[in-house]
Amino acid sequence: MIxxxxxxxxxxxxxxxxxxxxQHFVLRRGPFLPPQVVRAxxxxxxxxxxxxxxxxxxxxxxxxxxxxxxxxMIDPPTSGDLxxxxxxxxxxxxxxxxxxxxxxxxxxxxxxNPRKRVGQILEEPLIVNGExxxxxxxxxxxxxxxxxxxxxxQYDRYPHMxxxxxxxxxxxxxxxxxxxxxxxxxxxxxxxxVSIQAQVLNLLMDLQDEFGVAYxxxxxxxxxxxxxxxxxxxxxxxxxxxxxxxxxxFQEPRHPYTRALLAAxxxxxxxxxxxxxxxxxxxxxxxxxxxxxxxxxxxxxxTTLCTTDLPVLRPVAGRLVACHHADxxxxxxxxxxx
Amino acid sequence: xxxxxxxxxxxxFATRTGTxxxxxxxxxxxxxxxxxxxxxxxxxxxxxxxxxxxxxxGRNGRITADRMDFDGRDMRTLSPRExxxxxxxxxxxxxxxxxxxxxxxxxxxxxxxxxxxxxxRLDRRAARRRAVELLEQVxxxxxxxxxxxxxxxxxxxxxxxxxxxxxxxxxxxxxIADEPTTALDVTIQKQILDLLVDLQRQxxxxxxxxxxxxxxxxxxxHRVVVMYAGQVVETRAVDELFVxxxxxxxxxxxxxxxxxxxxxxxxxxxxxMVPGISDRPQGCLFNPRCAFVQEKCRRExxxxxxxxxxxxxxxxPIESEGGPSA
Ligand SMILES: Nc1ncnc2c1ncn2[C@@H]1O[C@H](COP(=O)(O)OP(=O)(O)OP(=O)(O)O)[C@@H](O)[C@H]1O
Ligand SMILES: Nc1ncnc2c1ncn2[C@@H]1O[C@H](COP(=O)(O)OP(=O)(O)OP(=O)(O)O)[C@@H](O)[C@H]1O
Ligand SMILES: [Mg+2]
Ligand SMILES: [Mg+2]
Numbered sequence: 001m002i003x004x005x006x007x008x009x010x011x012x013x014x015x016x017x018x019x020x021x022x023q024h025f026v027l028r029r030g031p032f033l034p035p036q037v038v039r040a041x042x043x044x045x046x047x048x049x050x051x052x053x054x055x056x057x058x059x060x061x062x063x064x065x066x067x068x069x070x071x072x073m074i075d076p077p078t079s080g081d082l083x084x085x086x087x088x089x090x091x092x093x094x095x096x097x098x099x100x101x102x103x104x105x106x107x108x109x110x111x112x113n114p115r116k117r118v119g120q121i122l123e124e125p126l127i128v129n130g131e132x133x134x135x136x137x138x139x140x141x142x143x144x145x146x147x148x149x150x151x152x153x154q155y156d157r158y159p160h161m162x163x164x165x166x167x168x169x170x171x172x173x174x175x176x177x178x179x180x181x182x183x184x185x186x187x188x189x190x191x192x193x194v195s196i197q198a199q200v201l202n203l204l205m206d207l208q209d210e211f212g213v214a215y216x217x218x219x220x221x222x223x224x225x226x227x228x229x230x231x232x233x234x235x236x237x238x239x240x241x242x243x244x245x246x247x248x249x250f251q252e253p254r255h256p257y258t259r260a261l262l263a264a265x266x267x268x269x270x271x272x273x274x275x276x277x278x279x280x281x282x283x284x285x286x287x288x289x290x291x292x293x294x295x296x297x298x299x300x301x302x303t304t305l306c307t308t309d310l311p312v313l314r315p316v317a318g319r320l321v322a323c324h325h326a327d328x329x330x331x332x333x334x335x336x337x338x
Numbered sequence: 339x340x341x342x343x344x345x346x347x348x349x350x351f352a353t354r355t356g357t358x359x360x361x362x363x364x365x366x367x368x369x370x371x372x373x374x375x376x377x378x379x380x381x382x383x384x385x386x387x388x389x390x391x392x393x394x395x396g397r398n399g400r401i402t403a404d405r406m407d408f409d410g411r412d413m414r415t416l417s418p419r420e421x422x423x424x425x426x427x428x429x430x431x432x433x434x435x436x437x438x439x440x441x442x443x444x445x446x447x448x449x450x451x452x453x454x455x456x457x458x459r460l461d462r463r464a465a466r467r468r469a470v471e472l473l474e475q476v477x478x479x480x481x482x483x484x485x486x487x488x489x490x491x492x493x494x495x496x497x498x499x500x501x502x503x504x505x506x507x508x509x510x511x512x513x514i515a516d517e518p519t520t521a522l523d524v525t526i527q528k529q530i531l532d533l534l535v536d537l538q539r540q541x542x543x544x545x546x547x548x549x550x551x552x553x554x555x556x557x558x559x560h561r562v563v564v565m566y567a568g569q570v571v572e573t574r575a576v577d578e579l580f581v582x583x584x585x586x587x588x589x590x591x592x593x594x595x596x597x598x599x600x601x602x603x604x605x606x607x608x609x610x611m612v613p614g615i616s617d618r619p620q621g622c623l624f625n626p627r628c629a630f631v632q633e634k635c636r637r638e639x640x641x642x643x644x645x646x647x648x649x650x651x652x653x654x655p656i657e658s659e660g661g662p663s664a
Contacts, residue, residue, distance in 0.1 A: 059523040059525060060493070060495060060523050163380075164380065193379050193380045193550040194379070194552065194591055194594045194595060195379055195591060195594050195607060195608045196379075196380075197594070197596075198594035198595075198596075198605035198606065198607045199607045201596070201605055202604050202605055202607065205604070220523060220524065222524070223553070223596045223597045224596050226596065226597075227596035227599060227605070228596075260525065261524060261525070263528075264523075264524035264525045264527065264528040265524050265553065266527075266528075266531075266551060266553030266554045266556065266557045266558075267553050267556070267557070268552050268553050268580050268595060268597060268598070269556075269580075269597060272597060273557070278525055278528045278529070279525055282477070282479060282523070282526060
């Protein structure tokens with residue numbers, strides 16, 4: 001909205017481009033057993049332009065946090081290309097990388113050092129990156145505190161003196177101290193109640209307007225995602241199964257799994273509830289993924305093809321879908337209850 | 339006769355800075371087969387209310403009530419032994435923090451079997467069979483092999499499901515579930531809620547569901563009780579409450595839901611916080627945060643006022659005739 005305030009970018013195009021990112025963990029089970037491979041993320045690609053929000057949704061264990069840790073280079077990918085502002089991430093100095101990508105962690109209680117005061121917590125990234133002198137750092141911390149709605153007199157307080165929502169604000173403020181181009185937010189509002197959640201979501205949107213920061217927003221709450229995201233990736237067992245503009249995915253989901261997630265999301269308004277069948281059980285183990293389509297054991301539309309052939313992500317009706325039957329399924333008709 | 343009948347329940351805690359009234363004179367009636375949703379912001383007293391019902395308030399807490407009957411029996415006069423027999427069998431609870439209520443030293447199979455055998459005459463083999471069945475019901479894959487797992491070997495969501503399996507193991511007549519599905523995926527959450535609703539339909543189990551997920555309440559509960567700062571501020575049938583809330587607090591809470599803001603970017607918020615020990619205001623407890631506050635709200639204590647479809651503790655309820663316009 002307030003484009004003039006946003007600092008100019010050196011490059012046009014996406015701030016992050018991920019091409020076929022993979023994270024395969026090798027588990028060694030002992031001297032006589034062959035090592036096993038966990039394909040935690042198995043080929044995810046996306047482009048994230050500045051000032052936009054891309055959401056990643058999916059069940060526990062589908063690889064959301066692993067993806068986040070690759071993009072922040074906490075755990076570099078085992079293969080694939082990751083470009084930050086058009087440059088391969090491996091060619092970028094750690095200092096610049098930290099300036100470009102920051103992260104808000106899943107747990108607002110565990111991620112703040114309880115022995116440090118708010119001021120110290122906020123100034124730490126500046127110290128690590130060798131920015132400013134003492135006075136400038138303090139000024140920057142106070143400025144950021146005011147941006148996230150914390151008072152200057154709270155500068156010397158410890159995290160335990162804050163409510164859950166306030167702690168999440170501290171975590172957000174810290175992630176913005178280096179003026180990053182991208183913030184990876186891993187479930188930033190799931191620990192909060194409705195009223196605080198609304199405050200934090202507003203704050204994230206305001207900061208996006210003001211600084212042009214892009215978000216990779218990880219969440220399992222689809223009504224939050226629907227509010228904040230422009231594009232959505234639905235992940236299943238380490239892969240994207242549907243990827244496209246938010247309204248298309250919410251209004252006309254094409255992958256049976258997207259439909260199931262939407263149907264399982266409780267809604268206050270009856271007209272927003274979907275009648276699809278919700279899959280039982282949970283994600284198969286990534287150690288031992290099913291043959292063919294990873295979703296076939298839980299899918300109501302499974303055919304023989306699905307049990308043998310892995311569907312590739314392909315364009316269908318304005319988004320990408322990895323389902324053999326994506327074009328045959330009527331996105332509006334409820335799934336048969338078998 | 340109601341299954342659970344609570345009148346004027348209060349819970350006070352002695353703290354270093356004085357006495358804190360976490361629950362302030364609440365009434366609650368639950369019939370067999372009822373599903374009551376208990377909602378309100380963090381710190382409004384939902385968990386303390388349920389712990390008081392279970393007789394689990396710690397030493398620094400004091401419970402008072404004019405009436406606390408379960409199935410016609412006065413719970414205030416039960417001996418500790420009678421109380422233990424009641425809670426665990428007829429009244430069961432799923433706690434907000436699953437890890438704190440499972441014993442880390444025993445396998446989950448052992449813990450379910452013990453709880454089954456404490457309340458029901460079952461031999462070991464039958465108890466074991468039933469335990470596996472329960473784990474399957476709550477959606478734990480490979481239930482048989484998980485019987486020998488310790489709590490720390492399972493994820494938070496799995497432990498939460500183990501707790502639910504234990505709570506329903508003795509066919510309780512009343513289940514109090516405090517945020518039972520918060521750590522779970524929507525798919526598992528749906529499965530658990532469907533299971534609880536089945537138990538309620540088939541066996542007439544009553545369910546008190548505490549959650550801050552309004553969608554869960556809307557899809558599961560029959561009746562909703564809204565709490566604020568230790569008090570009940572509104573009670574209404576579920577459809578009525580979500581279509582036409584009367585209390586300004588309920589209205590503000592619902593407005594903050596992203597699903598209600600479709601098309602609007604900024605979400606409406608409620609300024610300030612639930613009052614604590616030192617900042618309990620005069621008059622209506624919500625008045626410092628209310629966008630519709632009037633002089634009267636700052637001065638006078640608000641009683642629960644009945645309307646056509648429920649009760650609300652508000653002098654100027656939403657869309658009431660003669661009230662101030664928005
Ligand atoms: N360091 C590791 N070594 C081996 N396996 C791992 C490692 N980290 C993650 N995994 C596995 O990778 C898969 C994806 O995990 P991840 O934490 O990314 O899931 P998630 O989608 O973030 O789940 P949640 O919603 O529960 O946070 C899981 O099966 C997990 O057990
Ligand atoms: N043992 C205790 N001693 C003193 N105060 C307590 C104690 N237990 C709870 N409280 C206070 O009572 C109030 C109500 O707490 P309660 O746990 O019931 O909130 P809640 O509505 O369940 O919130 P949440 O949604 O966060 O679970 C809080 O202000 C809390 O700090
Ligand atoms: Mg995660
Ligand atoms: Mg609670």
